[in-house]
Amino acid sequence: MSKKFKLPKIGMRSIKTFIATILAMVVSNVLGFEAPFYATWTAFLCIQSSIIGSSEMAIKRGIGTVIGGVFSLIYLLFMPENIYAIPFGIVGIIYLCNFLEKSDLISIACVVFLVISFRVNVVQNFDPTTHVIHRLLETFIGIIIAMIVNYHIKPPNPFEKLTGLNEELIDFIKDNIYDNGEFKRIKNLERFRLKMHEFRTVIQFYHKEINSERHNLDIKLYMEHLTLFRSVYSHIFILNSIKEGMNEDIEQYHIRKLIGIKNKLLKEE
Incomplete structure (x- = not known):
């Protein structure tokens, strides 16, 4: 049809x-x-x-x-x-x-x-x-x-996009980080990186936007999230690079870090 x-x-x-x-x-x-x-x-x-x-x-x-x-x-x-x-x-x-x-x-x-x-x-x-x-x-x-x-006349609110990107990045973490300590290689990590870059760009824009006070935006929270998203990317990148059967302690260290970040983000929702 x-x-x-x-x-x-x-x-x-x-x-x-x-x-x-x-x-x-x-x-x-x-x-x-x-x-x-x-x-x-x-x-x-x-x-x-x-x-x-x-x-x-x-x-x-x-x-x-x-x-x-x-x-x-x-x-x-x-x-x-x-x-x-x-x-x-x-x-x-x-x-x-x-x-x-x-x-x-x-x-x-x-x-x-x-x-x-x-x-x-x-x-x-x-x-x-x-x-x-x-x-x-x-x-x-x-x-x-x-x-x-x-x-x-209806001033533009560019920060609606920031909220949407924040939710997308958190959803990515929820869908790919498992609480049981297992890790599956993530193929779409580049997509996460691009979304994270876009997220950072909007945050940078906030500091120039003279109309930002109208939107009651807690920019500090989003800046903290950006730091967490960067950590997630680093940990996943390393895990994706580790060959199977190599140092299991290193693998578990990065997985625990990812689970900790995931729990921290979910508590704030």
Whole structure:
């Protein structure tokens, strides 16, 4: 039988992106900007899956826009008729960003520089300074709208994933560590290691997430669990490596350690 086709659900991030882009367009029109492109584009980019993700994108977008805007203003003021000067501006942006050790800003700054600089070829009799200032204002309007929407409309909770990973890792231990002192080689240990790495990444993320206080997360408990999971991996790795018939005392030592860790984790549930 063929599987039933199901349409994917529209996620909250998509809904918030829709709201942010609509607001960016409305605000741009109310303020009388030439077009809502810059504010809408920025709002779209800055709606991320976490508050810290949105903040980091907003900072990159803001600084990159300023750099690109300054270079485009220099071009528009001094050589607007010579489009072959534009590649020199790109090289200048790349050099500056590398000099500042901010290579992640290069693409944003260059895109802004190109979009603003090439505009001179389709718009006649305009003031370059006003043009660039408006583009910068639109960008920061998009940033502000995205941050407000992402923070106040169902703020993302990246720590739900941490709880799920914690349960998966504990279930793995329960399913593979036996209380009778026996040990069977575990073939999917690599999967456990990858889940453990993902678990550690989310914990590291916690320390940057400015919205973490809303979620009442006991991060110390999960950090303790990470230490226990690492010990489990080490003990199982050694047991998997021991050849049958070799030192039984060493084998029993690692098995006892694993049983102890398993019992400790189960008591906390």
